[in-house]
Amino acid sequence: MSGDTGAAGELLVARDIGKRFGGIAALTDVSFSIRRGEIYGLIGPNGAGKTSLFNVLTGIYTKDSGTFVFDGSPLDDLKPNEVAERGIARTFQNIRLFANLSALENVMVGRHVRTKATVVGAIFRGPRTRDEERAIRRRSIELLDYVGVKRRANDLAKHLAYGDQRRLEIARALATEPRLLALDEPAAGMNATETAGLRSLLESIRGDGTTILLIEHDMKLVMSVCDRVLVLDYGRKLAEGPAAEVQKNERVIAAYLGGDVSLNLKGA
Amino acid sequence: MHAFFDTRGRPALVWAGLALVAAALIALPWVLAGIGTAWVRITNLAVLYCFLALGLNIVVGFAGLLDLGYIAFYGVGAYVYALLASPQFGIHLPFWVILPLGALLACIFGMLLGAPTLKLRGDYLAIVTLGFGEIVRIFLNNLSTPFNLTNGPQGITLIDPFRLDGFSFAGTQHVFGQALTSPIKYYYFLVIVLLLVIVVNVRLQNSRIGRAWEAIREDEVAARAMGINTRNMKLLAYAMGASFGGIAGGMFSAMQGFISPESFVLVESIMVLSMVVLGGMGNVFGVVVGALMLSYIPEVLRYTVGPAQMAVFGRTLIDPEVFRMLLFGLALVLMMLFRPAGIVPSALRKRELEQVPADVG
Numbered sequence: 317m318s319g320d321t322g323a324a325g326e327l328l329v330a331r332d333i334g335k336r337f338g339g340i341a342a343l344t345d346v347s348f349s350i351r352r353g354e355i356y357g358l359i360g361p362n363g364a365g366k367t368s369l370f371n372v373l374t375g376i377y378t379k380d381s382g383t384f385v386f387d388g389s390p391l392d393d394l395k396p397n398e399v400a401e402r403g404i405a406r407t408f409q410n411i412r413l414f415a416n417l418s419a420l421e422n423v424m425v426g427r428h429v430r431t432k433a434t435v436v437g438a439i440f441r442g443p444r445t446r447d448e449e450r451a452i453r454r455r456s457i458e459l460l461d462y463v464g465v466k467r468r469a470n471d472l473a474k475h476l477a478y479g480d481q482r483r484l485e486i487a488r489a490l491a492t493e494p495r496l497l498a499l500d501e502p503a504a505g506m507n508a509t510e511t512a513g514l515r516s517l518l519e520s521i522r523g524d525g526t527t528i529l530l531i532e533h534d535m536k537l538v539m540s541v542c543d544r545v546l547v548l549d550y551g552r553k554l555a556e557g558p559a560a561e562v563q564k565n566e567r568v569i570a571a572y573l574g575g576d577v578s579l580n581l582k583g584a
Numbered sequence: 585m586h587a588f589f590d591t592r593g594r595p596a597l598v599w600a601g602l603a604l605v606a607a608a609l610i611a612l613p614w615v616l617a618g619i620g621t622a623w624v625r626i627t628n629l630a631v632l633y634c635f636l637a638l639g640l641n642i643v644v645g646f647a648g649l650l651d652l653g654y655i656a657f658y659g660v661g662a663y664v665y666a667l668l669a670s671p672q673f674g675i676h677l678p679f680w681v682i683l684p685l686g687a688l689l690a691c692i693f694g695m696l697l698g699a700p701t702l703k704l705r706g707d708y709l710a711i712v713t714l715g716f717g718e719i720v721r722i723f724l725n726n727l728s729t730p731f732n733l734t735n736g737p738q739g740i741t742l743i744d745p746f747r748l749d750g751f752s753f754a755g756t757q758h759v760f761g762q763a764l765t766s767p768i769k770y771y772y773f774l775v776i777v778l779l780l781v782i783v784v785n786v787r788l789q790n791s792r793i794g795r796a797w798e799a800i801r802e803d804e805v806a807a808r809a810m811g812i813n814t815r816n817m818k819l820l821a822y823a824m825g826a827s828f829g830g831i832a833g834g835m836f837s838a839m840q841g842f843i844s845p846e847s848f849v850l851v852e853s854i855m856v857l858s859m860v861v862l863g864g865m866g867n868v869f870g871v872v873v874g875a876l877m878l879s880y881i882p883e884v885l886r887y888t889v890g891p892a893q894m895a896v897f898g899r900t901l902i903d904p905e906v907f908r909m910l911l912f913g914l915a916l917v918l919m920m921l922f923r924p925a926g927i928v929p930s931a932l933r934k935r936e937l938e939q940v941p942a943d944v945g
């Protein structure tokens with residue numbers, strides 16, 4: 317998380333990614349690259365394959381073809397936990413928190429991959445384990461504070477308001493110290509005020525040097541916060557480029573955005 | 585649970601409470617022996633069930649994996665002890681050697697069960713674990729030929745009691761004019777081990793490992809995406825749970841002096857599972873309460889159902905043994921109806937979590 321910001325070069329390169337579900341081609345030859353320190357938008361109509369792309373990237377599904385190169389080395393056939401260890405953390409479109417754990421514990425789970433205590437350590441609780449445990453707690457509380465849900469630290473995740481759950485999911489992902497943070501529709505279900513808050517949260521996460529891959533339907537948010545955008549349609553890449561250019565792209569407007577939305581965009 | 589052992593803030597109160605509990609635990613067997621020696625034995629078995637329930641709680645309560653064959657690990661531990669400390673092979677190793685061996689072998693069996701079931705969930709996991717439990721029992725029943733390992737359904741007799749430096753847990757000694765019977769000696773040993781086991785469980789739960797288990801229980805996909813190696817963590821849960829069962833089995837062997845496959849039947853697995861569910865899955869304290877209740881209720885009924893019928897009707901209308909289990913079943917149903925989340929609700933857990941702001945400052 318240090319000198320990465322602004323350093324030239326690509327953090328993630330995707331080449332010819334393909335994924336089929338039976339007869340449905342969820343992704344076909346999708347190629348793109350994400351630069352260090354940018355907020356990279358991923359948009360497209362419902363069923364375009366955005367979530368599928370997240371799932372093959374994070375190892376939840378195995379892709380049929382293509383490669384991901386993350387920070388110079390390929391991610392092929394890694395399990396989800398190995399992907400997380402490499403430095404990619406994600407959130408889920410249909411929030412997947414640990415419902416019966418407290419908000420704080422949810423974030424503490426995120427620290428798992430960066431900490432070491434073993435069963436033996438846990439049972440004997442030597443000084444090293446105790447220090448580590450204290451550090452996990454401290455860092456997790458910091459992160460709760462950072463995303464703005466510290467006041468709900470002791471409440472079960474399932475009792476949090478919708479917007480807070482989305483933020484908590486981001487805190488949990490940040491706890492794994494990702495270099496790439498992949499967010500699947502974080503603004504879904506948020507009102508305008510909450511979305512504005514989310515926007516500044518994204519900006520500050522990027523400011524800390526974490527690259528963001530953002531799936532979002534809220535065009536206003538996408539256009540205001542993303543440096544570049546990839547547009548998917550029926551599992552294929554329709555366009556890629558700076559947000560301002562993509563929203564003027566004829567094909568994008570015709571095939572995806574439509575008249576109403578483009579009007580909306582001009583206002584954004 | 586943490587608040588229980590956390591003496592910061594109100595040390596005097598906590599120490600007084602602890603002293604009281606300790607005094608009660610020390611006095612208990614003598615009080616029970618006054619009522620009848622059987623009650624000390626019953627208490628010892630109840631403590632063994634606490635071990636089993638706590639072990640199974642790691643698998644079921646923490647990691648959220650169903651296991652209907654858990655009693656197999658108890659059996660493995662019991663047979664390891666029986667074979668290494670009885671005339672069966674003429675081997676007589678000391679208990680402090682065998683108990684860890686039993687735990688180790690049970691742990692290996694735990695992983696043997698865990699490995700093929702890693703991808704299974706729900707119904708499928710239930711069936712496979714149930715089958716595993718039965719396989720172990722059937723092996724114990726049949727490993728008498730061609731080579732007589734387990735002595736088949738006859739079981740193994742004359743198992744050594746615990747011995748430590750000439751001090752035997754069998755027989756009766758007289759201390760200060762009081763009869764220190766074998767069950768009382770085992771009682772003290774068991775209670776000390778139980779306290780250790782409880783501490784181990786609480787520490788596990790409040791650790792990086794315990795949180796990983798709970799994350800898997802809550803949402804396996806999210807747990808993996810957060811970097812938890814779910815395969816290793818599940819295997820670890822099976823292994824830890826099984827080791828507790830193995831140790832309990834060894835102690836059972838020594839206490840009873842006789843074991844046979846009869847003691848490791850499916851009903852026993854279900855009983856231990858009921859203790860976990862009834863007490864409050866995942867809650868260490870609740871599980872102990874559940875185990876004690878389910879151990880005592882049938883015994884209390886055993887001694888009351890018959891006499892009560894005599895008192896009310898003047899004769900025995902229903903066979904006490906049948907009636908007892910009927911009432912026991914009814915008690916289970918009622919408890920689940922009125923306490924669906926377990927006897928001990930999550931209030932304790934809440935208290936533990938409420939410490940956060942104080943810590944943060």
Ligand SMILES: Nc1ncnc2c1ncn2[C@@H]1O[C@H](COP(=O)(O)OP(=O)(O)OP(=O)(O)O)[C@@H](O)[C@H]1O
Binds near residue numbers: 340363366
């Ligand atoms: N596990 C699955 N099994 C079968 N088909 C799937 C699966 N996951 C996704 N699909 C299909 O793949 C296509 C792409 O779905 P995906 O969820 O990636 O779209 P999306 O762009 O995220 O849509 P939305 O904006 O609605 O979230 C859809 O046709 C969907 O039905």
Ligand SMILES: [Mg+2]
Binds near residue numbers: 366
């Ligand atoms: Mg989606």
